[in-house]
Amino acid sequence: MHCRRAYFLLLAGELLWISLLVLTPYLASKRFTLASNFFYYFFSHFCHQKPERSFFLWGEQMPVCARDVSVYVAAFFSSVVYPKVKRMCNTGLPSKWYLVVFLFPMAVDGTTQLLGFRESTNFLRFVTGFWAGLIAPFYFIPLMMSSSSVDVEDSHSSNGEGIHEVA
Numbered sequence: 001m002h003c004r005r006a007y008f009l010l011l012a013g014e015l016l017w018i019s020l021l022v023l024t025p026y027l028a029s030k031r032f033t034l035a036s037n038f039f040y041y042f043f044s045h046f047c048h049q050k051p052e053r054s055f056f057l058w059g060e061q062m063p064v065c066a067r068d069v070s071v072y073v074a075a076f077f078s079s080v081v082y083p084k085v086k087r088m089c090n091t092g093l094p095s096k097w098y099l100v101v102f103l104f105p106m107a108v109d110g111t112t113q114l115l116g117f118r119e120s121t122n123f124l125r126f127v128t129g130f131w132a133g134l135i136a137p138f139y140f141i142p143l144m145m146s147s148s149s150v151d152v153e154d155s156h157s158s159n160g161e162g163i164h165e166v167a
Contacts, residue, residue, distance in 0.1 A: 003089035003145055007082075010144065014076040021062055021069060029058035039063055053125065066122040067106070067129035074133025082137050091146035094138050102135035 020039060028036035043049070043063035053065040062069060082088070106128040113120045 006144060007088050007141070010141070011076070011079055014072070014079055018072055018076055021064060021072065022057065024063040025057040025060035028060040036060075053122065055122065065125065067125040070126040070129035071133035071136070074130040075136045078134045079137040079141065082141055086138070086141075088141075089145055091142045093142050094135075098135055099139065103132050106132045 021043075024036055024039040024043070027039070040049070040063050047064035047068050049061070049063065050065060051061050053067070054061045055066050055069060056062065064072075109120050109124055109128045112118055
């Protein structure tokens with residue numbers, strides 16, 4: 001699969017995922033119980049779904065918490081911008097320090113709440129999750145492109161020169 005096709009499949013998947021997050025409370029609000037219960041159950045495998053940590057649409061709880069919503073939305077936005085910042089077929093990973101910097105606020109927020117120092121707010125969960133979601137595509141897109149199922153279009157020769165393996 002070529003990089004461009006893999007990239008657009010990723011965007012389509014991310015957009016579908018976010019659409020399902022919005023569709024689920026809409027279905028619940030319209031009393032499509034079987035469908036909404038299916039999606040709530042599906043998303044329960046990815047999130048704790050605590051009401052006090054979730055946003056509500058149409059008077060119904062979203063199927064994932066505020067932090068997860070923001071991670072998914074930010075990852076989508078960052079994925080859209082990715083080709084403007086890096087080559088689409090790039091397989092090199094950024095420094096691990098970027099990951100540390102972008103995940104640190106979320107780690108502090110979660111840890112201080114877990115240890116009982118304070119109670120976080122949905123706004124803070126959203127902001128720290130959004131910040132973490134912004135960096136995620138800069139790691140998972142190169143990993144996706146380096147997988148064996150993606151042909152790297154910009155390789156220099158048929159023997160694989162120009163393709164960088166990820167350690």
